[in-house]
Amino acid sequence: xxxxxxxxxxxxxxxxxxxxxxxxxxxxxxxxxxxxxxxxxxxxxxxxxxxxxxxxxxxxxxxxxxxxxxxxxxxxxxxxxxxxxxxxxxxxxxxxxxxxxxxxxxxxxxxxxxxxxxxxxxxxxxxxxxxxxxxxxxxxxxxxxxxxxxxxxxxxxxxxxxxxxxxxxxxxxxxxxxxxxxxxxxxxxxxxxxxxxxxxxxxxxxxxxxxxxxxxxxxxxxxxxxxxxxxxxxxxxxxxxxxxxx
Amino acid sequence: xxxxxxxxxxxxxxxxxxxxxxxxxxxxxxxxxxxxxxxxxxxxxxxxxxxxxxxxxxxxxxxxxxxxxxxxxxxxxxxxxxxxxxxxxxxxxxxxxxxxxxxxxxxxxxxxxxxxxxxxxxxxxxxxxxxxxxxxxxxxxxxxxxxxxxxxxxxxxxxxxxxxxxxxxxxxxxxxxxxxxxxxxxxxxxxxxxxxxxxxxxxxxxxxxxxxxxxxxxxxxxxxxxxxxxxxxxxxxxxxxxxxxxxxxxxxxxxxxxxxxxxxxxxxxxxxxxxxxxxxxxxxxxxxxxxxxxxxxxxxxxxxxxxxxxxxxxxxxxxxxxxxxxxxxxxxxxxxxxxxxxxxxxxxxxxxxxxxxxxxxxxxxxxxxxxxxxxxxxxxxxxxxxxxxxxxxxxxxxxxxxxxxxxxxxxxxxxxxxxxxxxxxxxxxxxxxxxxxxxxxxxxxxxxxxxxxxxxxxxxxxxxxxxxxxxxxxxxxxxxxxxxxxxxxxxxxxxxxxxxxxxxxxxxxxxxxxxxxxxxxxxxxxxxxxxxxxxxxxxxxxxxxxxxxxxxxxxxxxxxxxxxxxxxxxxxxxxxxxxxxxxxxxxxxxxxxxxxxxxxxxxxxxxxxxxxxxxxxxxxxxxxxxxxxxxxxxxxxxxxxxxxxxxxxxx
Numbered sequence: 001x002x003x004x005x006x007x008x009x010x011x012x013x014x015x016x017x018x019x020x021x022x023x024x025x026x027x028x029x030x031x032x033x034x035x036x037x038x039x040x041x042x043x044x045x046x047x048x049x050x051x052x053x054x055x056x057x058x059x060x061x062x063x064x065x066x067x068x069x070x071x072x073x074x075x076x077x078x079x080x081x082x083x084x085x086x087x088x089x090x091x092x093x094x095x096x097x098x099x100x101x102x103x104x105x106x107x108x109x110x111x112x113x114x115x116x117x118x119x120x121x122x123x124x125x126x127x128x129x130x131x132x133x134x135x136x137x138x139x140x141x142x143x144x145x146x147x148x149x150x151x152x153x154x155x156x157x158x159x160x161x162x163x164x165x166x167x168x169x170x171x172x173x174x175x176x177x178x179x180x181x182x183x184x185x186x187x188x189x190x191x192x193x194x195x196x197x198x199x200x201x202x203x204x205x206x207x208x209x210x211x212x213x214x215x216x217x218x219x220x221x222x223x224x225x226x227x228x229x230x231x232x233x234x235x236x237x238x239x240x241x242x243x244x245x246x
Numbered sequence: 247x248x249x250x251x252x253x254x255x256x257x258x259x260x261x262x263x264x265x266x267x268x269x270x271x272x273x274x275x276x277x278x279x280x281x282x283x284x285x286x287x288x289x290x291x292x293x294x295x296x297x298x299x300x301x302x303x304x305x306x307x308x309x310x311x312x313x314x315x316x317x318x319x320x321x322x323x324x325x326x327x328x329x330x331x332x333x334x335x336x337x338x339x340x341x342x343x344x345x346x347x348x349x350x351x352x353x354x355x356x357x358x359x360x361x362x363x364x365x366x367x368x369x370x371x372x373x374x375x376x377x378x379x380x381x382x383x384x385x386x387x388x389x390x391x392x393x394x395x396x397x398x399x400x401x402x403x404x405x406x407x408x409x410x411x412x413x414x415x416x417x418x419x420x421x422x423x424x425x426x427x428x429x430x431x432x433x434x435x436x437x438x439x440x441x442x443x444x445x446x447x448x449x450x451x452x453x454x455x456x457x458x459x460x461x462x463x464x465x466x467x468x469x470x471x472x473x474x475x476x477x478x479x480x481x482x483x484x485x486x487x488x489x490x491x492x493x494x495x496x497x498x499x500x501x502x503x504x505x506x507x508x509x510x511x512x513x514x515x516x517x518x519x520x521x522x523x524x525x526x527x528x529x530x531x532x533x534x535x536x537x538x539x540x541x542x543x544x545x546x547x548x549x550x551x552x553x554x555x556x557x558x559x560x561x562x563x564x565x566x567x568x569x570x571x572x573x574x575x576x577x578x579x580x581x582x583x584x585x586x587x588x589x590x591x592x593x594x595x596x597x598x599x600x601x602x603x604x605x606x607x608x609x610x611x612x613x614x615x616x617x618x619x620x621x622x623x624x625x626x627x628x629x630x631x632x633x634x635x636x637x638x639x640x641x642x643x644x645x646x647x648x649x650x651x652x653x654x655x656x657x658x659x660x661x662x663x664x665x666x667x668x669x670x671x672x673x674x675x676x677x678x679x680x681x682x683x684x685x686x687x688x689x690x691x692x693x694x695x696x697x698x699x700x701x702x703x704x705x706x707x708x709x710x711x712x713x714x715x716x717x718x719x720x721x722x723x724x725x726x727x728x729x730x731x732x733x734x735x736x737x738x739x740x741x742x743x744x745x746x747x748x749x750x751x752x753x754x755x756x757x758x759x760x761x762x763x764x765x766x767x768x769x770x771x772x773x774x775x776x777x778x779x780x781x782x783x784x785x786x787x788x789x790x791x792x793x794x795x796x797x798x799x800x801x802x803x804x805x806x807x808x809x810x811x812x813x814x815x816x817x818x819x820x821x822x823x824x825x826x827x828x829x830x831x832x833x834x835x836x837x838x839x840x841x842x843x844x845x846x847x848x849x850x851x852x853x854x855x856x857x858x859x860x861x862x863x864x865x866x867x868x869x870x871x872x873x874x875x876x877x878x879x880x881x882x883x884x885x886x887x888x889x890x891x892x893x894x895x896x897x
Contacts, residue, residue, distance in 0.1 A: 012807065030524040030644075038529050038758065045756040045811060050802055053810055055317065058490040059530050061638065062415055063321045078641070085641050110461055111808040118438065121318050125430045129381075129423035133305045135373070136380035140337060143391025152384040153409055156416060160320055183384065190382045 001027040001088055004096040005040065007052055010109050013116075017109065019098075029089035033076060034059060034066065036088055053112040059084040061224065064159030067166070068113055069100040074163035074222040082161060082224045102166035106173070106209045117162050119208040120176060127200035128180045130190050148186045155183035157225040164219035164227075170211030174232050175219040177201050182231035185238055195245060198238035254507070254866055254881040257668040258362045263887045264344075267366040270669070271712055275719035282307035285718050286470040286726065288455055290442045290497055292319030294414070294699060295682025296476030297421035298706025303474075304428030306711055308718075311468055312425065313437045313457060315492055320422045323478060323490040324702060327414025328535035328635070330398055330406035331378075331699040333371040338395050342403040344368045349888060350401060351697060354587055355662070355690025356840035356856060357890050358510070358864070360883065362669060363687045370708040371700050375407055377707055381420035385409050399536045399588065399695020406696045411535050411634045417699055421706070440466070441813065442497040443744070444737040445473065445504045445678065452678035453727045456737045458745075460813065463806040465741055467734045469727030471718060472677045474710065475501060476702075479661035479683040481514065483824045484773075485765025487658035488520060488533040492813075498665055498684055499820040506673040507866035507879060509686035510663035511824070512832035515693055515841045516774055517659035518591035521642055521652075522611040531657040532642060534614070535635055536695045539584045541619040541628065542652070544591070545571045546603040546612050556605050563605070563613055563651050574598055582895040589692045589841045589854075590895060592656035596774050597852065599655075606653055615651035656774060660698060662689040662841065663831070666866040666881075670713035671705060674866075677717060681705035686864070691840020745805050748815040753798030757814040760799060764791050764818075764825055772829050777845040781833040785826065792822050827867060827876065834878060837861045858890060 002025040010017030024040050031039075034056050041051035057065040061082040068083040070076035076086040091097065099113065107115040158179035165173050181198045184190030190197075213232060220229045259270040277285065285308050289300040292314040300312040314322065334347040347368035352359060375393075379385065385407050386394040398406035409416035428434040439460040446454035446469070454469035480495035481487040502508045519539065521532045547553050548570050555561045575594055576583045586594075595612050598604070605611050620628050625648060629636070636647045643653070665673050665680035667687055673680050682702040689697065771784035795818060803809045837857035838847040847855045864881040 028525055028527055031527045032529070032642075035527050035529045039527060042756050042758060045800055045802055046754065048800075048802070051811060053808055057316060057321055057492050058323060058326045060326050060532050061641075062326050062412065063316075063323070063490060065316060065321050080637070081641055085638070087642070087644075089644060114808065117317055121320075121426070121436070121438075124423070125426045127430075129427040129430075131427065132380045133424075133427075136376050139335070139375045139379040139385075140392050142379075144387055145391055146387045146389050149384050149387040152382075153386075153416075156384050156409075156419065157412065159415075160318065184382045187382050187384065189380055 001029060001091070001093045003027065003036070003091065003094070006096065006098045007113070008100045009052070009112055012111055013108050027088050029087070031088045032059070032084060033070070033086040033088065034084050053114050055114050056084055061085040062159060064161040067102050067115065067161060067163070069102065069166060071098055074102070074167045075224050080224060080226055082159070102162050104162070104165045104171040106165065106171060107162060117160070119210070120160050120162065120173070122208060123173065123177060123201055123204045124180065126204035127197040130184060131193060132189070142188050144187060152183045152186040155179045155186070155227060155231050158227050159225055161224065163222050163224060165210065167218045167222040168211065169216060169218070170214055172213045173205050173210040174213035174235065175223065175227060175229065177205050178231040178235035179227050181238055182234040185234060194238050195242035198235055199242035202239055254666065254879055255668065256360060256881060257670060258360065259669065263361060263365050266362050267369055274712065274716040276715045277719050277722065279307050281722040283309070285309065285721060286311070287472050287474060287714070288313070288468055288470040289474045289476060290455065291322065291476035291478065291684070292422070292425070293322035293324035293476060293478060293682060294418055294421055294702030295684070295706045296474070297322070297418065297425050298703050299474055299476060299681055299710050300434055301421060301424035301428050302707050302711045303714070304431070304433035307433070310428070310434040311437060311470065312434055313440045313442060313455070315439065315441045315460065317438055319425055319436060319438070320418065322418060323493050324418045324699070325415045326490065327699055328411045328533065329537045330396065330408035330413045330696040331374065331417060331703070332398070332405050332696040333375045333407060333700065334368050334405060335372050335375060337393060338404045340403045342405050346403065347371060347405065351688070351694060352690070352888050353893065354694040355692055356893060357690065357858070357862070357885065358513070358839055358883065359688055359690030361885060361887055366709065367688050367701060367704050370704045373708055374700065374703045378417060378420050381423055383409060383416045383420045396537065397540065399539070399585065401694070411537070411632070414699060417703065421703070442477070443500065443741045443816065445501050446733050446737045447504050447675060448731060448733045451676045454729060454734060456734070456741050458741070461808050463804070463809065465738050467729040467738060469729045469734070471721045471724055471727065472679065472714060474679045474681060475665065475684050476681040476706070477684050479664065480824045481658045481661050483764070483821045483828065484658040484768045485761045486523065486528060486531050486769070488517060488531050491530060494817040494820065495824045496817050496820040499823055501665060501673065501675065501678060503869050505675050505869070506678060506680070507666040507868050508663070508827060509666035509864050509866045510831065511828045511867070512835055512842045513662035513691050513840055514658060514828065515588060515660040515662060516592045516656045518588055518595055518656050519614060519654045520657035520659070521639065522606055522655040523608065532638070533657070533659060534639060534652065534654060536588070538614060538632060538635060541631070542584065542614040542616050543573055543618060544575050544584050544612055544614055545573045546598045546605055548572045550602060553603055553605060557607055564617065564649070572603070579895040581897045586895045587692060587694065592774060593843060595656055611653040611655045613651040614654045616647060617651070620648065660693055662686065662691060662693055666864070670716065671710055672713070672717065679710060679714060681710060691842060744816060744819070745812065748799060748801050748812070748819070749805070751797060751799050751801070753800050755794065755798050755800055757799060757801070757811060757818050760791060760795050761814070761818055761821065764788065764821060767791070768825055768828070772832055775843050775845055776832050778833065781829050784829045788822060788825050788829065795819065795822065830876065831865055831867065834865060835861055856892065
């Protein structure tokens, strides 16, 4: 297969970026999208040019490191996958493909397609944990209904990639925050601090420059792990509860 | 090569096996809270071992600095572990026990692990599950609300706890949450996008590290009273593996060069259930969880003409009648069938493919079939058990595994070898500890499924926090480590020189092109089956690639910027040394054992033949300079509790 690639190039956080156009050919349809970029980079290096910087690691769709806005969609045209699991067979031979970094005020560009998602760590440091330590009770001491455990797991599937923020017109991190709040709130051990946690994490999200949620549901549509916006409703409940308790 | 028969002191405590850990804990020194506040610890790596260690040490009151190469501690490759974590809870009342978990691990490791370490691992396994549940890890549950278990990877009891096919992710998020809690409390400081490029040793003790800031290129110095290495394994030496792209062995190798012995490097695990290579453009391999073997049946056609038709796509695998299928694991190993340990399953797949029965165009694939279990249990049950894995398989291969069997082939997955550590997890450099996959201590020649997560968390939550106190209790009078000490400058200069050197070559080949060459050599000659001639050939070929690296590598850009090609170029120099070490060790170990199969040492039926008389030791390699060959030290293994037997999965 053969593609024309329009890729965002930006030397560093302060430099002005621009699109550059590249051609790749001889790509097998079974090649993954990132392998196609590897091939481009190998070619660029051989030609004495700067390769395109992009974040990636596990290439199994679980580490959350890869990002990329491909043809106007977070993680590209396929549903329920991260960019690393996107394959070239999802494109047509001869296609022009536009590749951009996550665009969000809270995720400044580091270089080319690489952004700084440190704000996500900071949100979780504000309360995305249960305050326990030391030696704890036996694992089977508290029965938890399978339904609750499953729902908690649905939310915990979030990989922290940032597609929700990148795809939201407001740059809101509500789905990311909701996934963690909801996952812990569904379990008895996380219930204890649920309201407090919701309040602290939302406050940190606001402080870091993420936008507000206006219920467009774009985040759910683009989440590679299918995390549901139902969790945002649960976050709102916990948040209100915290406000009432104040 | 020099062969030094020194006895490495493993520091195994006195007393009966089941009491050793308790005895040890009762007698080691502890540091009082006022003094803990004065002590600094560096933890490198934030996978299960590193994150759990950093969180626990912070919780105890030490000042911890934790480093990772990714943009967040949560990205570490532990996150990709799918299947589960073992513990000896015996919740299923199926006669599991600490002893049984210990015994299975020792046996599975083909009697090349230390009894005392493995027993301790089994002992603390139960605490891990308690801790994870308390952290909010959403393990699978039964309708009654209690935890669910499954049998995994050759175990005859159901002792594996799991969170769908994402157990590693959930456990890592648990450890990461604990870490975040300590970061919020100010006890841990997190440094992301930092790569450790050297260890600083002062007066024989580990006192700090040199890092490259991967965003700015700055070379940074960090000092501490102790350094903990939790940087994973060296599987990416082979280029294609199931490891994440950024997994590398540079930090470990640098410690080796500074005096830490490297143990059992030839023990590399090749996982039987990976998605086969699709072609030259491949960058990495994807693992399909071993749990699939609980229900899936592995086969190849009995007739070569069916193989031909499959390759030409004239027939679909489902059209081959039952009587023309060779379920070779069930045939060869009736007692364990499709659940034989990983090394056995991998070699059996290689044997069939070598004989010409490989089922895809490359001839390097076998089938993993779910038709029978879907018929027996219904699609819904299979979907519930493996849904996300089936989806992943379909996304990658474009084949629906509910309708046609999956194709699988073995791939490099995990490395049992690693930095040599004593019972307290301290390396041969005082004050330097190694945890998780980065050390060698618990899996012997072969790791059992669902045991990597267990070991990483055992080391980080329950072993190191006790053992490091014993060392640090002697350090309470040592002031903060001054990073202006000449040893820091010397290490920093060496790192800078190394970086300058790769830029200076200005050759024509990108690093990946060289790495692929190295990977091909390693897979061909130091892969699933090894022999003396091949290993000797590999040593020569590795040196040829090294020459190309030193004269023809091309690294674009500059140091003082985000530069991924530079990162790879620096790491590649270490992969070359690692490749040599693996090969030397494989050459030295003339027996077949665990993941290491020497063709010279096999039975008439082609099964691995262990040689306890000559090789019942840990090989620990000492670095002796760039131009010198490393020296081999041997730590004899003494089995007091377990009677050695030949692994038999036939009956």
